[in-house]
Amino acid sequence: xxxxxxxxxxxxxxxxxxxxxxxxxxxxxxxxxxxxxxxxxxxxxxxxxxxxxxxxxxxxxxxxxxxxxxxxxxxxxxxxxxxxxxxxxxxxxxxxxxxxxxxxxxxxxxxxxxxxxxxxxxxxxxxxxxxxxxxxxxxxxxxxxxxxxxxxxxxxxxxxxxxxxxxxxxxxxxxxxxxxxxxxxxxxxxxxxxxxxxxxxxxxxxx
Amino acid sequence: xxxxxxxxxxxxxxxxxxxxxxxxxxxxxxxxxxxxxxxxxxxxxxxxxxxxxxxxxxxxxxxxxxxxxxxxxxxxxxxxxxxxxxxxxxxxxxxxxxxxxxxxxxxxxxxxxxxxxxxxxxxxxxxxxxxxxxxxxxxxxxxxxxxxxxxxxxxxxxxxxxxxxxxxxxxxxxxxxxxxxxxxxxxxxxxxxxxxxxxxxxxxxxx
DNA sequence: ATAAATTAATTAAATAATTCACAAATTAAG
DNA sequence: CTTAATTTGTGAATTATTTAATTAATTTAT
Numbered sequence: 220x221x222x223x224x225x226x227x228x229x230x231x232x233x234x235x236x237x238x239x240x241x242x243x244x245x246x247x248x249x250x251x252x253x254x255x256x257x258x259x260x261x262x263x264x265x266x267x268x269x270x271x272x273x274x275x276x277x278x279x280x281x282x283x284x285x286x287x288x289x290x291x292x293x294x295x296x297x298x299x300x301x302x303x304x305x306x307x308x309x310x311x312x313x314x315x316x317x318x319x320x321x322x323x324x325x326x327x328x329x330x331x332x333x334x335x336x337x338x339x340x341x342x343x344x345x346x347x348x349x350x351x352x353x354x355x356x357x358x359x360x361x362x363x364x365x366x367x368x369x370x371x372x373x374x375x376x377x378x379x380x381x382x383x384x385x386x387x388x389x390x391x392x393x394x395x396x397x398x399x400x401x402x403x404x405x406x407x408x409x410x411x412x413x414x415x416x417x418x419x420x421x422x423x424x425x426x
Numbered sequence: 427x428x429x430x431x432x433x434x435x436x437x438x439x440x441x442x443x444x445x446x447x448x449x450x451x452x453x454x455x456x457x458x459x460x461x462x463x464x465x466x467x468x469x470x471x472x473x474x475x476x477x478x479x480x481x482x483x484x485x486x487x488x489x490x491x492x493x494x495x496x497x498x499x500x501x502x503x504x505x506x507x508x509x510x511x512x513x514x515x516x517x518x519x520x521x522x523x524x525x526x527x528x529x530x531x532x533x534x535x536x537x538x539x540x541x542x543x544x545x546x547x548x549x550x551x552x553x554x555x556x557x558x559x560x561x562x563x564x565x566x567x568x569x570x571x572x573x574x575x576x577x578x579x580x581x582x583x584x585x586x587x588x589x590x591x592x593x594x595x596x597x598x599x600x601x602x603x604x605x606x607x608x609x610x611x612x613x614x615x616x617x618x619x620x621x622x623x624x625x626x627x628x629x630x631x632x633x
Numbered sequence: 634a635t636a637a638a639t640t641a642a643t644t645a646a647a648t649a650a651t652t653c654a655c656a657a658a659t660t661a662a663g
Numbered sequence: 664c665t666t667a668a669t670t671t672g673t674g675a676a677t678t679a680t681t682t683a684a685t686t687a688a689t690t691t692a693t
Binding site (some may be wrong): 227228229263265266269279280281282422 | 643649650651652653657658660661
């Protein structure tokens with residue numbers, strides 16, 4: 220399965236597959252055919268097969284896919300359990316919710332520590348310690364590539380610091396538009412945009 | 427400009443433009459050229475022009491676009507300020523964070539009320555009242571089309587109830603895969619998937 | 634006024650993504 | 664063991680999206 224670079228669109232579907240597969244596994248389902256998976260995730264079976272083919276020859280003809288195999292491959296090839304060291308910027312309500320989600324390590328890595336500008340949020344004794352934002356440069360863990368951004372003030376300033384520290388990917392929960400260097404990727408995780416998309420889809424077009 | 431249906435990819439970029447335009451406006455910028463906007467949002471100017479052209483003939487050749495005009499058009503044509511009545515399912519940390527975000531009405535509509543299964547979270551006196559999940563069917567506002575899902579238990583069961591109540595779009599913050607009828611749209615707003623995509627993008631492919 | 638410069642809109646070309654269609658592999662049944 | 668029924672994987676065809684090239688409108692400077 221040679222280096223045909225994986226289409227961007229495919230990359231966006233992998234998390235959907237992975238989520239669905241984990242759910243199937245938790246239901247005790249051990250094998251799945253592309254057509255079944257298709258019903259489940261609402262993506263054409265042929266698209267699914269093509270998407271999976273980028274990761275290798277994973278299925279058996281006349282049989283389907285082993286659920287475990289697929290999950291395994293996602294982990295292996297895509298580094299899902301590569302133990303990412305993630306940092307969290309902003310420890311407000313949303314930051315708390317993220318820290319409370321207790322299956323990080325199972326899924327993609329772990330939030331190693333958090334930073335907040337508000338002294339009252341600081342607590343060095345939590346299992347996920349919260350440091351003052353000032354200490355970002357000294358506290359950032361070795362090899363940290365990914366940051367989750369939930370701050371509400373000085374957003375762009377914080378982004379600039381992160382970029383300088385070698386962060387490669389930012390999960391952006393702010394409601395602002397941020398600007399990053401070319402080698403940094405941003406994934407906006409934004410309710411407002413999501414709702415807008417929903418509204419656009421239902422309202423637009425049919426005039 | 428007629429009814430050429432707007433590409434899905436374009437629809438996904440509209441919220442980005444809108445966010446950027448609002449930011450520009452708040453900086454006092456009144457007109458913008460596609461090339462400037464391009465630098466700002468990192469999308470090719472020609473793509474931007476094409477995207478905007480689906481909404482009408484909005485720019486002036488040799489001049490650019492009026493920021494206000496564009497914002498206006500987004501509002502008008504895409505119903506951004508159509509005053510959506512949004513409901514929130516789950517009033518935990520994340521739900522709280524969403525309710526605290528105080529610019530809903532400016533942006534897309536408003537969260538009218540919330541529901542939670544936990545009696546302790548219930549409070550009918552908040553400006554956004556929180557009702558017991560039991561009361562969903564009786565309390566859901568007239569004409570409500572959009573629900574934000576932050577519950578952690580009985581996710582699918584809740585989804586089924588929402589679908590039955592005529593909800594057209596679900597913003598899904600859960601970490602589970604949910605199944606909906608064909609006429610309901612789901613936007614997954616999911617840190618985990620976002621991080622996975624980031625990791626996939628950086629790890630995948632170049633083996 | 635007029636010409637030069639600028640910039641959106643549009644048509645055409647190139648790329649990317651999806652879907653079709655079928656060969657190859659596998660299972661299951663007889 | 665052989666055959667029929669499945670179901671994957673993949674070239675080829677199709678469709679969708681992006682980008683380039685061109686055209687037309689507007690502004691600015693002279």
